[in-house]
Amino acid sequence: MxxxxxxxxxxxxxxxxxxxxxxxxxxxxxxxxxxxxEQTLDDLTDALQMAKSTVSTSARFLDEVGMVERVSKPGIRKDFYRIRPGFWEQALKGAMSQFAGFKQFAERGMDLVADDAAPEQVRVLKEMHSVYSFFSREFPALLEQWEREHREALNDES
Amino acid sequence: MxxxxxxxxxxxxxxxxxxxxxxxxxxxxxxxxxxxxEQTLDDLTDALQMAKSTVSTSARFLDEVGMVERVSKPGIRKDFYRIRPGFWEQALKGAMSQFAGFKQFAERGMDLVADDAAPEQVRVLKEMHSVYSFFSREFPALLEQWEREHREALNDES
DNA sequence: CGGTTTGTTCGGTATTGACCGAATGAACCG
DNA sequence: CGGTTCATTCGGTCAATACCGAACAAACCG
Incomplete structure (x- = not known):
């Protein structure tokens, strides 16, 4: 291979x-x-050795979820697919919203535990909440820091 | 419900x-x-309304991947399951190794792109690499910061 | 308009995985 | 040892999904 x-x-x-x-x-x-x-559907079926229908469905899926985008070129009838610029940063933002989801579950959980719950029980939920509220809070700043560094790196190149 | x-x-x-x-x-x-x-298998089947075999398999799975642990009690023949203490912190460390995985893919990718690749092509891989090496680098410190804050919060309580 | 190129949809098959109940195994107790 | 109480494993069923080829639809070209 x-x-x-x-x-x-x-x-x-x-x-x-x-x-x-x-x-x-x-x-x-x-x-x-x-x-x-940039690759056409035919390029992709050729490279991946799969049925065009399969590739079409999955490529459109990737487009819908924003991982890939479809572009057209003047004078050419085929569609072209390419990775969406800025995708990786967007992926990290997605991870951030995961944090928020976990945090919410922790809060819901704390509302539900019985009053006579054992201390260790509460501790698990508290740890969960602590972790995810911390990261929901701190992550955006880290992301900004990356953006700064990344922009600088790009400038140095040019 | x-x-x-x-x-x-x-x-x-x-x-x-x-x-x-x-x-x-x-x-x-x-x-x-x-x-x-702490819950026995019977407690779980009862609470979740699923077959004991199913619960057994999944509980053991959770044990194997370290999300849950099985404990025993003197004089009682049943096993007890509970969430593994410290699990949430461990989960974050898992996320960190995800970062490392992505970073490696970015490096492998850069070795593979053709020399005559378009600049945008290289840019995607560079962005990918930049994101994940940044987070592989910065995340551990953030985790330590959380540990400090969390320990303090626990001390304040007691 | 008829034919061609492109992409999508549709029906079918095969694989996977969740889940169940029943059988099995293993530890314990009298 | 025989019976009981647990947990695990096994075989089967059902649902979901990946993937295919063929039919279809839409845009374009002569």
């Missing part, structure tokens, strides 16, 4: 572990390393 | 979205709010 193929397959599995389907993972993995960066 | 039941079901769905099975999510959700905090 070519290193590119290996990369694509591994990425597919990795995606599957994040609860996204494997085909979508393969498409995304391929889009990360292919040349040119 | 009782609020407890609702909590348990919601938690099951939430867990499912994190790619863990729903039964395991229900068990975990129930363990967060039940009294007493």
């Amino acid at each position: 070519e290193p590119q193929e290996k990369f694509v397959e591994d990425f597919g599995l990795f995606f599957e572990a994040q609860n996204l389907n494997r085909t979508a993972g393969r498409i995304f993995g391929w889009l990360l390393i292919c040349t040119p960066a | 009782e609020p407890q039941e609702k909590f348990v079901e919601d938690f099951g769905l939430f867990f499912e979205a994190q790619n863990l099975n729903r039964t395991a999510g229900r068990i975990f959700g129930w363990l967060l709010i039940c009294t007493p905090a």
Whole structure:
């Protein structure tokens, strides 16, 4: 298996572990390393050796969830897919909202525990709440810090 | 549906979205709010209205992945399950290793892109790498900060 | 308009996984 | 040892989902 193929397959599995389907993972993995960066449906079916229908469905899915975008070019009838610029930053923001979700569950849980609950019981919920409210609070600043550093790095290059 | 039941079901769905099975999510959700905090298999089957075999399998799964632990009590033959103390902190460390995984994929990807790749292509991989190496680097300190704050909060209570 | 190129949808199959009840096993007690 | 109380494992069923090829639809070109 070519290193590119290996990369694509591994990425597919990795995606599957994040609860996204494997085909979508393969498409995304391929889009990360292919040349040119924009690929038509036919390019993708060719590269991934899957039915066009399958690729179409998954590519559109990736578009809908904002991981990939579809672009058109003048004079060419085919659609082109590419990874959405800024996607990775958006992914981190997604992780942040996960934190908020956990925090809410912790709060709901604390409302529900019985008054005669054992102290260790309450402790678990408190730890949960503590962790996620801390990170909901601190994460945005960290993200901003990354943005600054990243912009600087880009400027240094040019 | 009782609020407890609702909590348990919601938690099951939430867990499912994190790619863990729903039964395991229900068990975990129930363990967060039940009294007493330690529950036998029979307690669990009773609370969740599922077959003992199912609960057994999922409870053991939660034990294996370290989310729950099994404890025994003198003079009682049943096993007791409870949420593993310190679990939430451990969960965050797990998120950290996710970061490392993504970072590695970014590095593998950069080795694979063709030399004549378009600049936007390289930019995506660079952004990916930048995000995840930043967080691999910064996250541990944040975690330590949380630990300090949390310990202080515990001391204030006692 | 008829033919071609492109993308989407639809029906079917095969695989996977959740969940169940029944059988099995293992520890304990009389 | 025989019976009881636990937990685990096993075989089967049902539902969900990935993936395919073929049919369809829509845009374009001569």
